[in-house]
Amino acid sequence: MMELVFGDQYSKWQVDTCKVPAACGLSGIISRDGKVLGGNVIIESMRVIHDRGNGLGGGFAGYGIYPEHRDHYALHIMFEGAEGRSACEGMLESELEIEAAEEINTRSVPAIQEAPELRRYFAVPRREKLARESIEPDDFMVRLVMSINTTVPGTFVFSSGKNMGVFKAVGFAEDVGEFFRLEEYNGYTWIGHGRFPTNTPGWWGGAHPFNILDWSVVHNGEISSYGINKRYLEMFGYECTLLTDTEVMAYLFDLLVRKHRLPLEVACSVLAAPFWKDIDSEADPERKALEQALRMTYSSALVNGPFAVIVGYSRGMVGLNDRIKLRPLVAAYKDDYLYVSSEESAIRQICPRPDRVWAPKAGQPVIGELKGDV
Amino acid sequence: MAGSMVTSEFLVEVDHQRCRRCKRCILNCGFGVFDFQNMTTADSSKCVACHRCVVFCPEEAITITRNPLAFKEHPSWEVDRRKAIWKQAQSSGMILTGMGNDLPWLNVFDHLLIDACQVTNPSIDPLREPMELKTFLGRKPDRLEVSADNGGFRLQTEVGNNVELAVPIMFSGMSYGSVSLNVHKSLAIAAEKLGTVMNTGEGGLHPELTPYTDHIIVQCASGRFGVHSDYLNAGVAVEIKIGQGAKPGIGGHLPGEKIGREVSGTRMIPVGTDALSPAPHHDIYSIEDLRQLIYALKEATGYKPVSVKIATVHNVAAIASGIARAGADIIYLDGFRGGTGASPAVIRDHVGIPVEIAIAVVDKQLRSEGIRNLVSIIAAGGIRSSADVAKAIALGADAVGVGTAALIALGCRLCQKCYTGNCSWGIATQRPELTDRLDPDWGAERLVNLINAWSLELKEVLGALGVNAVESLRGNRERLRALGLDSTTMDILDVKPAGR
Numbered sequence: 001m002m003e004l005v006f007g008d009q010y011s012k013w014q015v016d017t018c019k020v021p022a023a024c025g026l027s028g029i030i031s032r033d034g035k036v037l038g039g040n041v042i043i044e045s046m047r048v049i050h051d052r053g054n055g056l057g058g059g060f061a062g063y064g065i066y067p068e069h070r071d072h073y074a075l076h077i078m079f080e081g082a083e084g085r086s087a088c089e090g091m092l093e094s095e096l097e098i099e100a101a102e103e104i105n106t107r108s109v110p111a112i113q114e115a116p117e118l119r120r121y122f123a124v125p126r127r128e129k130l131a132r133e134s135i136e137p138d139d140f141m142v143r144l145v146m147s148i149n150t151t152v153p154g155t156f157v158f159s160s161g162k163n164m165g166v167f168k169a170v171g172f173a174e175d176v177g178e179f180f181r182l183e184e185y186n187g188y189t190w191i192g193h194g195r196f197p198t199n200t201p202g203w204w205g206g207a208h209p210f211n212i213l214d215w216s217v218v219h220n221g222e223i224s225s226y227g228i229n230k231r232y233l234e235m236f237g238y239e240c241t242l243l244t245d246t247e248v249m250a251y252l253f254d255l256l257v258r259k260h261r262l263p264l265e266v267a268c269s270v271l272a273a274p275f276w277k278d279i280d281s282e283a284d285p286e287r288k289a290l291e292q293a294l295r296m297t298y299s300s301a302l303v304n305g306p307f308a309v310i311v312g313y314s315r316g317m318v319g320l321n322d323r324i325k326l327r328p329l330v331a332a333y334k335d336d337y338l339y340v341s342s343e344e345s346a347i348r349q350i351c352p353r354p355d356r357v358w359a360p361k362a363g364q365p366v367i368g369e370l371k372g373d374v
Numbered sequence: 375m376a377g378s379m380v381t382s383e384f385l386v387e388v389d390h391q392r393c394r395r396c397k398r399c400i401l402n403c404g405f406g407v408f409d410f411q412n413m414t415t416a417d418s419s420k421c422v423a424c425h426r427c428v429v430f431c432p433e434e435a436i437t438i439t440r441n442p443l444a445f446k447e448h449p450s451w452e453v454d455r456r457k458a459i460w461k462q463a464q465s466s467g468m469i470l471t472g473m474g475n476d477l478p479w480l481n482v483f484d485h486l487l488i489d490a491c492q493v494t495n496p497s498i499d500p501l502r503e504p505m506e507l508k509t510f511l512g513r514k515p516d517r518l519e520v521s522a523d524n525g526g527f528r529l530q531t532e533v534g535n536n537v538e539l540a541v542p543i544m545f546s547g548m549s550y551g552s553v554s555l556n557v558h559k560s561l562a563i564a565a566e567k568l569g570t571v572m573n574t575g576e577g578g579l580h581p582e583l584t585p586y587t588d589h590i591i592v593q594c595a596s597g598r599f600g601v602h603s604d605y606l607n608a609g610v611a612v613e614i615k616i617g618q619g620a621k622p623g624i625g626g627h628l629p630g631e632k633i634g635r636e637v638s639g640t641r642m643i644p645v646g647t648d649a650l651s652p653a654p655h656h657d658i659y660s661i662e663d664l665r666q667l668i669y670a671l672k673e674a675t676g677y678k679p680v681s682v683k684i685a686t687v688h689n690v691a692a693i694a695s696g697i698a699r700a701g702a703d704i705i706y707l708d709g710f711r712g713g714t715g716a717s718p719a720v721i722r723d724h725v726g727i728p729v730e731i732a733i734a735v736v737d738k739q740l741r742s743e744g745i746r747n748l749v750s751i752i753a754a755g756g757i758r759s760s761a762d763v764a765k766a767i768a769l770g771a772d773a774v775g776v777g778t779a780a781l782i783a784l785g786c787r788l789c790q791k792c793y794t795g796n797c798s799w800g801i802a803t804q805r806p807e808l809t810d811r812l813d814p815d816w817g818a819e820r821l822v823n824l825i826n827a828w829s830l831e832l833k834e835v836l837g838a839l840g841v842n843a844v845e846s847l848r849g850n851r852e853r854l855r856a857l858g859l860d861s862t863t864m865d866i867l868d869v870k871p872a873g874r
């Protein structure tokens with residue numbers, strides 16, 4: 001069993017069980033033209049589906065929010081206590097070239113209590129470190145984030161991508177958004193999440209989105225195949241430390257798309273694989289061979305059980321349901337905007353007259369990608 | 375002095391009021407218990423409790439009871455131990471036995487409980503939703519290369535040969551010679567109907583099985599009986615048998631009486647000679663040698679999957695890792711409860727480890743080395759029910775092999791006298807009047823029924839777990855809990871106690 005270090009209640013909880021069942025509300029928006037929107041838009045959308053959360057976790061991810069630091073990894077870190085902070089900063093100092101370090105601005109909101117210290121760092125790996133091990137910067141960062149999160153007490157890196165950031169806390173989504181002053185950030189993609197855990201460690205890091213590098217995942221569901229997905233990821237060096245299913249989703253995307261270079265759509269068909277009866281009756285032999293090979297090779301990456309996820313990444317956003325659609329997911333288009341949410345109302349709140357609204361089929365990803373560079 | 379000091383285990387009684395003197399029992403008993411002198415008589419000392427006479431007596435006139443003869447109790451000198459000593463003091467031989475380990479060792483399967491969904495995630499109804507059991511055995515790539523071209527995707531990685539199973543249950547290797555041809559035919563017909571495979575065992579492939587070779591794995595064991603190029607190429611995969619769960623580390627001995635014309639032809643040895651399988655393969659004294667044989671077989675067969683069957687012994691995890699790295703595509707783990715046609719009781723009952731433990735440590739070892747995708751794991755030796763199948767898969771097996779359960783479906787009563795060649799059910803015998811009793815079509819139907827029943831049960835288990843594909847159970851130890859296991863064993867199994 002992995003070692004966990006984060007606060008007393010957290011490590012105690014870890015002994016008792018392995019993961020937190022949760023149900024939730026989600027919403028996401030992307031401008032495919034790369035037009036930026038204030039974070040207040042996603043807050044408004046989430047406010048409508050307040051009841052899908054229970055105040056035990058809310059959060060957001062915005063892409064395109066740090067254009068002035070676009071080439072630096074933006075690390076958002078929470079600290080519970082000075083000891084962890086100095087240990088963590090020691091590690092950052094020795095591994096990274098830090099361009100800027102600052103507090104994450106917040107405002108006091110009555111509903112948000114007991115905030116840890118929240119800081120962000122814009123940095124890149126030290127060149128000599130990369131050269132010595134001939135390791136890719138992304139892999140270096142994944143390793144560093146995992147190492148901080150598993151070894152430094154009371155410290156948690158909750159966002160590590162470039163030109164993007166995750167903001168999350170214990171509370172209702174709209175309160176969390178206000179707390180983090182989300183209206184002050186402008187992004188071309190926003191995703192949001194309100195959490196309804198049925199058993200909770202009441203820990204800020206446990207809120208969604210869950211992020212690793214470029215990937216941010218908001219998730220409604222419970223992964224019944226968690227045990228084998230986790231063991232599969234461990235073979236590739238991912239340590240699941242958070243006790244949430246969502247972490248598994250983020251790592252699977254990172255593994256399949258970034259490391260194995262599968263096209264995003266193909267990666268989605270690994271997570272929500274087509275049924276054998278459909279593969280066996282596929283008329284196109286090449287397609288059939290591909291689908292069969294995917295199921296054979298990536299059987300342990302099949303995510304089974306009810307889920308709806310919205311995944312943000314620098315080039316776009318994807319909404320995906322499990323293979324028999326056991327959780328709600330609705331999508332809509334308006335001009336160059338793509339919306340995905342648990343409920344149509346959350347979309348109509350910010351886009352009253354979409355061009356098209358539909359319920360994506362089980363296992364069929366809805367992908368919105370930027371048309372050009374941003 | 376009495377001929378034998380060993381008293382009868384069972385008492386056979388014929389109710390002469392009921393008996394209509396049809397003599398069916400005389401014909402049916404393979405062990406020569408019955409005789410007729412004015413009336414039907416029974417020699418209890420020969421009875422093995424195989425029940426053939428009881429099942430076939432039209433008058434229900436036969437009763438078999440355990441001999442109630444009282445022995446003075448002694449906790450460490452159980453009656454069977456005393457009997458073994460009497461036998462050996464008389465014969466100076468090893469005690470032979472058949473079928474699997476019959477000592478009451480802890481059965482780990484019976485201390486594992488399966489999870490189910492309640493509220494937070496829905497269970498799935500297998501009668502209404504698809505529930506997938508399809509399984510592929512063999513090497514898988516680490517990753518696939520997929521390119522995107524004009525709107526479609528193209529697979530760039532070649533995936534090697536795999537054996538496709540419609541259900542994750544196959545029939546274990548039992549050689550023609552140790553079992554009858556009709557058993558082999560029953561297994562082959564059933565394997566074809568079920569979309570799974572049977573395994574020839576080490577005795578070669580009888581020509582009458584040729585129509586079913588798409589559902590047959592051919593075995594190459596230390597005696598190399600019946601092994602030739604066409605044989606190796608006949609099946610869907612080749613298995614190198616290093617060991618057998620019921621008798622790890624020892625060879626085999628099929629006595630000359632069982633080597634009639636048909637068996638002789640199939641095994642490619644003279645009629646009436648003893649078929650001796652050496653304990654080791656004499657061309658495999660180390661892991662490099664195994665690698666050479668694996669690749670020789672691959673070359674000979676155009677790279678069909680090669681399976682390596684081993685008995686689960688103490689160091690099984692490291693051995694399995696070596697086998698995977700030696701190029702095997704499938705590792706067949708045969709646990710210490712696996713059956714046999716004949717084994718010294720001392721080996722059958724005291725050597726090896728349970729397959730449950732072996733699956734757990736092998737799966738873990740291969741994962742820790744990042745080579746789990748190189749091989750599929752088959753677990754056998756003690757799989758008794760669909761619950762065992764589900765637990766074996768949850769511990770990390772890709773599929774299971776069943777031998778004893780299949781024979782029980784064909785009528786075997788587990789009398790454990792297979793080594794005598796007198797099996798009254800026509801299973802472990804070559805006596806034509808006995809083998810004729812097993813009709814292959816009838817046998818196949820029973821086997822199909824059994825495996826279909828287990829498949830239905832397995833689907834119910836998956837549905838209760840809220841998953842709709844067997845791969846989501848495979849290695850998913852998170853969905854198992856232990857009840858009544860010590861903490862070290864739970865640690866080895868990587869399974870939490872119930873309640874946690």
Ligand code: SF4
Nearest residue numbers: 393394396397399431
């Ligand atoms: S089979 Fe039954 S009825 Fe027939 S001879 Fe034997 S004991 Fe009598």
Ligand code: SF4
Nearest residue numbers: 786787789790792797
């Ligand atoms: S196969 Fe025949 S001899 Fe062997 S245990 Fe079964 S019934 Fe007895």
